[in-house]
Amino acid sequence: MRLGLAGAGRIGAAHAETLAGFDEVASVVVADVDPARAQPVADRLGVEAAEGIDALFQSGLDGLVIAAATDAHPELIIKAVDARLPVFCEKPVAADIPGTLAVIDRIADSDVPVQIGFQRRFDAGYQAARVAVESGELGWLHSVRATTLDPAPPPAAYVAHSGGLFRDCGVHDFDILRWVTGREVEQVFALGRNKGEQFFADAGDVDTAAVAMTLDDGTLATVSLTRYNGAGYDVRFEALGSLANAVVGLDGQAPLRSVEPGVGRLPGPAYPGFMERFRTAYSAELRAFLDVAARRIPSPAGAADALEAFYIAEACEVSRRENRPVRVAEVRR
Structure with a gap:
């Protein structure tokens, strides 16, 4: 090939x-x-x-x-x-x-065939969480939590053309939330703040955000995003059910430190960035593309999936700017 x-x-x-x-x-x-x-x-x-x-x-x-x-x-x-x-x-x-x-x-x-680069779908942890949800092992989901915390902000020139925190960064969380749970996001309420560099505000963007969501089966979800997590790159996902839970990203390199006596931080060094955290997933998604290109499998992440994640990001941006809950249906075209 x-x-x-x-x-x-x-x-x-x-x-x-x-x-x-x-x-x-x-x-x-x-x-x-x-x-x-x-x-x-x-x-x-x-x-x-x-x-x-x-x-x-x-x-x-x-x-x-x-x-x-x-x-x-x-x-x-x-x-x-x-x-x-x-x-x-x-x-x-x-x-x-x-x-x-x-x-x-x-x-x-x-x-x-067209495949879009949502590499988290190829991460072993997210795949295991999806299986746990689909199998019923967790019972019914009451809460889902997704976190993407970058260790340092990108350059000002990048931020100015990035589309904003929700479209540039949060879109990965929105996609993987749909993929793991098998549900759609119905409504969002998003808050955003700037406590770091001025260039975020100059671009009409925020450096930190929190989103509360309602899924189409009533499950509640939260997404946390920031450009300023000095402890390291922190991407986690929690599916919390009536019987059990599944946690993605708690692998020994999550930049977490317990303040409980005698516990301390997790043993491994923190991931410095997304390339290191998802190196295996990036390889797996490209290997899948070889099968897509050879027409052996359908696309595992199509343009329609990208559109759905974009709709959620757009709803979050409207919610942040207007300080109100926004149904995703409001931004659909």
């Missing part, structure tokens, strides 16, 4: 390295809007570099992995679909709901 990779930044370079290590992948071609970024990645990994995106599409590919900037996603997905190339694209599909719907319409007019 010959795969192309559009985008040679941090996540793109990591994906290129992963793809190059798969036996089923005979060759990888890397491209970037800035060819000077693609060549060093190609040289380091011993793969090919294309002289730009157009050259990438003309290089005889069997599939395309998109890790470019968000504003390039819609055009690249549509171009790949029109060329009948199976697509893996990092979230989001587009920067807003109308753009996402336009891409979904184009996908629907074809039979080209």
